Amino acid sequence: MVDSSSEGTWEKVWNKELITSDYSLKYLGLMQEIGEQLPQGARVLEAGCGTGQTLSLFAGDCETVGLDISPVALRLAQKNCTDPVLGSIFSIPFCDNSFDLVYNSGVIEHFPYPTNIAALHEMGRVLKPSGRMIAIVPSSLCVWYRAGKFVAVLLNNFEFGYEEDYSPSRLITAAGNAGLTIEKVFGLQALPPLATNSTELLPLSLRKKIGGVERVFPKKEYYAYTIGIIARKRSC
Numbered sequence: 001m002v003d004s005s006s007e008g009t010w011e012k013v014w015n016k017e018l019i020t021s022d023y024s025l026k027y028l029g030l031m032q033e034i035g036e037q038l039p040q041g042a043r044v045l046e047a048g049c050g051t052g053q054t055l056s057l058f059a060g061d062c063e064t065v066g067l068d069i070s071p072v073a074l075r076l077a078q079k080n081c082t083d084p085v086l087g088s089i090f091s092i093p094f095c096d097n098s099f100d101l102v103y104n105s106g107v108i109e110h111f112p113y114p115t116n117i118a119a120l121h122e123m124g125r126v127l128k129p130s131g132r133m134i135a136i137v138p139s140s141l142c143v144w145y146r147a148g149k150f151v152a153v154l155l156n157n158f159e160f161g162y163e164e165d166y167s168p169s170r171l172i173t174a175a176g177n178a179g180l181t182i183e184k185v186f187g188l189q190a191l192p193p194l195a196t197n198s199t200e201l202l203p204l205s206l207r208k209k210i211g212g213v214e215r216v217f218p219k220k221e222y223y224a225y226t227i228g229i230i231a232r233k234r235s236c
Helices: 004-014 022-035 053-058 071-077 115-125 143-154 167-175 202-215
Strands: 043-047 061-067 083-085 097-107 127-138 181-190 228-234
Touching: 004 022, 022 097, 022 127, 022 181, 022 202, 043 053, 043 115, 053 061, 061 071, 071 083, 097 115, 115 127, 115 167, 127 167, 127 181, 167 181, 167 228
Parallel strands: 043 061, 043 097, 061 083, 097 127
Antiparallel strands: 127 228, 181 228
């Protein structure tokens, strides 16, 4: 992320055995839908890829690049993408207009203003004019997210370093300031989780069935765990 201390934070996260969380199930579902809309041979970049789990969804049909500052994360991601790249989201080592899809989840919230805008702008720089960008961050309006983080910080058990949450209006404003045009605002994971990336209360098969009821929930961007945008590069 921004400095060597934050890099150390993520080395600790990726060095442990991870569980497929309830949120990851929703995120994987979203990216699978996005992948079905991409043209054959599309170029896809996850800017802050972690394990690159979602990149595996595009395998075979797309050229996939996983960018991260963590060597540990990239060792995990190399099985999920065509090209794992060690590098910073603030200086993505690709030319302008290189990718059909640029995305991340759980990245932008770790940068204070104005570096959050700089990260979004850099993602937009490498996006093709016809491409789409997705950024997903924690929601300020999710009660159980805020309560869980408060308790974790209080117990000195919050493992994700510096983190800010976003309201829909704040994320929309940040994207606009980065030169992006919003196509859609959405929310993921409306129910309180039955599994995080380190703790599981119910088995995966049962959690999939329970989580499926969220398909009919309206206006999830106002109460779900995360808020996300689908955006395009602003035309000149």
